[in-house]
Amino acid sequence: MGAVANPEAKTVYIILLNWNGIQDTLECLESCRALTYRSAQIVVVDNASSDGSEDLLRQRYPDLPVLQTGSNLGYAGGNNVGIRYALERGADYVWLLNNDTTVHPEALSELVRVAETEREAGILGSKILSYADPKLIWFAGGWVQADRGETGHVGLGVPDLGQFDAVTDTGYVTGCSLLVKREVIEKIGTMDEGYFLYFEESEWCLRAKRQGYRLLYTPGSVVWHKESVSTRKLAGAWIYYMTRNRLYFMSRNGSKARWFSRFAADLSEVLRLLAKGEFRLVNCMSAGYWHWLTGYRGRREHLVKG
Structure with missing residues (x-):
């Protein structure tokens, strides 16, 4: 542990993933442009939007790197495009930031300050508040129960009264706002694109933790x-x-997976949905189980084996 002379000497690439969300992306971009941290480069990765996002971004921000994936690669795939771009250009840190967010001007400065102070830190996350009701917490750290396949947020829906204002180790960091050191990515690789959507950042965090890195909740970053x-x-x-x-x-992270408990919980959910006549959602759950059993992963419309 120890401070550095000038944390802002570290280059940070901010990755915003856009998929048919141009208005949210524009608002997020404007808030990022007000960040006090100066050694940062914003990059937008567009997951083959059909709402004219790419053209509008290029017109409004001619100097902004906009990377077109060519198809919807999901959260992991799209962000991985941005991560590889950042590493190729010498990024010391990569900040994955949901496009449906806005950020406090000091949000990035605080993340980097803590990351540089806590040498064993590998992945760091912000205090995340509800946009609709800024008094309420959305994320103040996370917990993981890999044996049950469950993750969750500390403080979700609770009024922010300063009770979560200490830097603490956390079970995982949500991909909504996730700062990762270059050395971590070089050691553990990028996110697993087979997930397409959900659990990819949770597994990424666990991979980092198994390599000895700390996961930190950083409340000064809002x-x-x-x-x-x-x-x-x-x-x-x-x-x-x-x-x-x-x-x-x-399957991959639960060393003593409690399968009976998982199956019982899912069966209960199926019965609840059937009672409500939600047959489409039951079909979605059934498809999820079938594709897991048969080993198919990725985007549902373009599944691959393995």
Whole structure:
């Protein structure tokens, strides 16, 4: 542990992943342009949007790097494009930031300051507040129960009264605002694109932790989040990807996976959905189980084996 003379000498690449969310991306961009941290480069990765996002971004910000993936690669795949771009250009840090956020001007400075002070830190996350009601916490650290395939947020929905204002180790860092050191990526690799959506950053954090890096919640870095904006665009996606990826996550990270408990909980959820007549959602859960059992991963429309 020890401070550095000039934390802002570290180059940070801010990766914003956009998929048909141009208005959110523009608002996020403007808040990032007000950051006090000067050694930063914003990069937008567009996951083959159909709302004219790429053209508008290039017109409005001609000097802004906009990377076009060519298809919807999901959270991991799209961000990995940005991560590789950043590392190739000498990034010391990469900050993954959801496009449906706005940031406090000191948000990045605080993340880097703590990262440079806490030498064993590998991945750091912000205090994230609700955009709709900034008095409420969305993320003040996270917990993981790999044996059950469960993750969650500390302080979710609780008023922010300063009770979570200490830098602390955390079970994982949400991909909504995640700062990662270059050396961590070089050691553990990029995120697993087979997840497509959900659990990819949780597994990434666990991989870093197994290599001896600390995961830190950094409350001096404040971000406001518009909850579930991307998920609402994908009918049935949440339950399909959560069902399938939870099972993958357990298989890969739950050394003593409690399968009976998991299956019982999912069966209970199926019965609840059937009672409500939500047959489409039951089909989504069933597809999640089937694709897990048969070893298919990736985007549901373009599944690959393995």
